[in-house]
Amino acid sequence: MPLYTPLTLDDLSKILKPYDCEPISHAHLSAGVENTNYRVRTRGRLQDGVLTVLENRDLSSAEAYAGLLARLHASGIPMPRIWRRRDGGHVSVHRGKPVIVSDHISGHCHDVLPSEFLPVAGRALASVHAHSSTDFLPDPVVRLGESDLQHIDSFSDSTFSSWLLEWHDKVCYVTEDDSLPRGLTHGDLFADNMIVTPRRDVVILDWENGANDYHVLDLGMAVLGLTGVGAIFDANRARLLLEGYQSKRVVRLSPDRLLESIIYAAVFTAYHRYLKHEIADRASGKQGYYREIPTFVDSLIARWSAVF
Ligand SMILES: Nc1ncnc2c1ncn2[C@@H]1O[C@H](COP(=O)(O)OP(=O)(O)OP(=O)(O)O)[C@@H](O)[C@H]1O
Ligand SMILES: N[C@@H](CCO)C(=O)O
Known part of the structure; x- marks a missing residue:
């Protein structure tokens, strides 16, 4: 993955000063595609940190995000603890970009989560959905708006644009049913956003899509x-x-509603993969990645009845 913001030990030293620690060593974590992440070992903290340059946020959005992370961690959600600065804030700024630091979680981040951990991941998601307060939660992120739909028309892969628009039309009603339970959602529960710890628990990373949204849609994203x-x-x-x-x-899941929620999550994800890897950043090394999603949806529809 591209390294958007290279950081030297000297840069880290300046960034980490307000957190009262001094870096000893650092290593770039190359797995993410949105942000720049470095693992840092420090004098001053027992646990290593992960320093994240939030590449797509301004300072006020970064502060809101960091505040959300701090509150969710304090409420017992299985996620890394965000570091607090001496002045009580969480966000630093490096060359105009907001930076946060969180505990590094020891364990393994799998490309494909081994099946023995799927029930653990399901329980972790249920604990997210059990969060009772909706205070300070952002509005839903997993949505395609009018301007997204217009943009799809201009994609050069017209077979893919038709696929997106047809499926969006069929399933977008799942985002409009206010009778459904909603509350805290993660919005991106893929294996690369989870660490399996040596105690065989799951810790959930990357809350950039975290919001007040429908639980079934979030479960749909996790199935995807x-x-x-x-x-x-x-x-x-x-x-x-x-x-x-x-x-x-304990919830009664409607297989049809869940299927259509998975497909909505699939349309959203495929659209963003196309934007990211075919248009915005053709050097990401993931060209053609979006094509996996229509294949997934075909197999999902063919095999869905076998789940129940
Ligand atoms: N707190 C942490 N502890 C251990 N590893 C971490 C931590 N945070 C991030 N990582 C590692 O860095 C990788 C990228 O992190 P993250 O998903 O937050 O980045 P991102 O750029 O927002 O990625 P994307 O948007 O592609 O999901 C993770 O897959 C994980 O391997
Ligand atoms: N989960 C997204 C990456 C954004 O975090 C994808 O698979 O394309």
Whole structure:
């Protein structure tokens, strides 16, 4: 992945001063595509940190995001603790870009979550959905608005544009049903946003899509993010994820509603992959990545009844 903001030990030393620690060593974490992440070992803190340059936020949006992370961590959500500066704030600025630091979580970040951890991931998502307050939660992020839909018309892969628009038309009603339970959602529960710890728990990273949204849509995103093997939906993996979720959260899931929520999450994700890797950043090394999603949706529809 591209390294948007290279940082030297000297840069880190300046950034970390308000957190009362001094960097000893640092290493770029190359897995993410949106932000720049470095792991840092410091004198002053026992636990390593992950320093994140929030590449797509201004200072006030970064402060709101950091405040959300701090509140959610304090309420017991399984996520890294964000570091607080001496002056009580969480955000520093490096060359005009906002920077936050969180605890580094030891463990393993899998490309494909091994199936034995799917119930654990389901339980972790249920604990997110059990969060009771909606104070300070951002508005839904997993949405395509009018300008997105107009933009799709201009994509040079016209087969893909038609696929996006047709499916959006069929399933967008899932974002408009106010009778459905809503509350805290993660909005991007893919394997690369989870660390499996040595205690075999799951810690959830990257809350950039965190919002007050429909739980079923978030569960749909998790099915999209965790049940594929290659680009193919696996009914047994979905069963394990849903069993874990339902072991902690007793809800009646409508298979049809969940299927359409997964497809909405798929349309949203495919659209953003196209924007990111085919238009905005053709050097990301992920060209053609969006094509996995229509393949996933075909296999999902063919195999969905095997889940129940
Ligand atoms: N607190 C942490 N502890 C351990 N590893 C971390 C931590 N934060 C990030 N990482 C590692 O860095 C990778 C990228 O992190 P993250 O997903 O937050 O970045 P991003 O650029 O926002 O990525 P994307 O938008 O592609 O999901 C993770 O997949 C994980 O391997
Ligand atoms: N989960 C997204 C990446 C954004 O975090 C994807 O698979 O394209």
